[in-house]
Amino acid sequence: MRRLAAAIRAIGFATYKEWAAFRSHMAASLLVGPVLFLVQVFIWQAMYEGKETLNGLTYPQMLAYFGVATLIHYISFDFADWNLQMLVRSGKFVTFALRPLPHWLFALAQKIGHRSLALGIEVLPVMALFILAFGVNMKPAAPGWAVISILLSFLMNFFVNYCVGLTAFWLVRAEGVRRVFLLIKDVSAGVFLPLSFFPDVLQKLLFFLPFQFITYLPTRVYIGSYELTGIQLTLGQAVGLQAAAVTVAGAATIALYGAALRRFTGVGV
Structure with missing residues (x-):
């Protein structure tokens, strides 16, 4: 475990230094x-003209929702799907197939390094701008739960995107699938509109999909309340549900990665 942790730290630090050269x-x-x-x-x-609340959210809470959602997007931003598809299409993935460290773990380490750099360049400056220029309340209701939920969002976005990238092992060109899926993901995650504004039938569907755990749930945890399709959860319950979903997504990613490697080997043979 120490060697694995050291490898992840080294890859993350190398990625940090690489992207620091292109921080502009x-x-x-x-x-x-x-x-x-x-x-x-x-x-x-x-x-909100003439209204106090919309779907249980006040105007300041709505601004906080989109402010927090923007910060979560910066923190959890991921391009593992694009990178993996490029490696498969160019044939360069073969170098990773021969390494003792699975590529999904290598990609996760890269993301950790990349997003660590983003904390100082993107997250903190934008957060200060929202507070000073727009007067948005960016103080988390429960800092501990908020941090845990954002970290889980970081992992969930990676697992979902990496699974999309794995489709390149079955499709000749997966770029179209990737673009459509990412649009569906953003809509279903609550990036453009809080999921509580969707019709009840859609809310019930979205509650069981993994996308809400990327943006909607961590944003609501940050604000201090969670509600979807009439289900209200405490912050601890919401984060626990998110952790369970991330665990399932991680297991699915590893299983799909194994199937992709078997297909890759079969094609090579």
Whole structure:
């Protein structure tokens, strides 16, 4: 375990140094996130005209929702699906198939290093901007639960995206599948609209899908309350449900990775 931890730390640190040389690329998101948030401000100002709450959320809570959702997006951002598909399509994945460390673990270590750099370049500056420029309350209701939930969101987004990337072992070109799936994922995760605003039938479906654990649930935990399809959970219960979902997603990723390797070996033979 010590050797494994040392390998993950080394890969993460190498990725951190690599991306630090191109940090201007990452800093471009300092403009994108706030601009999108400003659009949300205009939309919800009009929606709350003459109203105190919408679906149980006040206007300050709604701004906090999108502010926190933006920060979670920065923290959990992942490109494992694109990277894996490029490796498979170019044939470079063979170098990873021969290594003792499974590629999914290598990719997770890369993400840890990449997102560690993002904390200082993206997350903290944007968080300060939301607080100072827009007056958004970014204080978590329960800091401990919020941190755990965001870390679980980090893992869930990785597992979901990596599974999408694994489709490259079965499809000649998986880019179309990737684009459609990522759009469905963002909609179903609550990136564009809180899931509690969806029709009840859709809410029941989304409750059992993994996507809410990427954005909606950790955002609601950060704010201090969780409710979906009429089900209200305490913060501890919500994080426990999220942890169970992440465990299932991790097991599914490892199983699918094993099946992909068997197919890859079969094609090679």
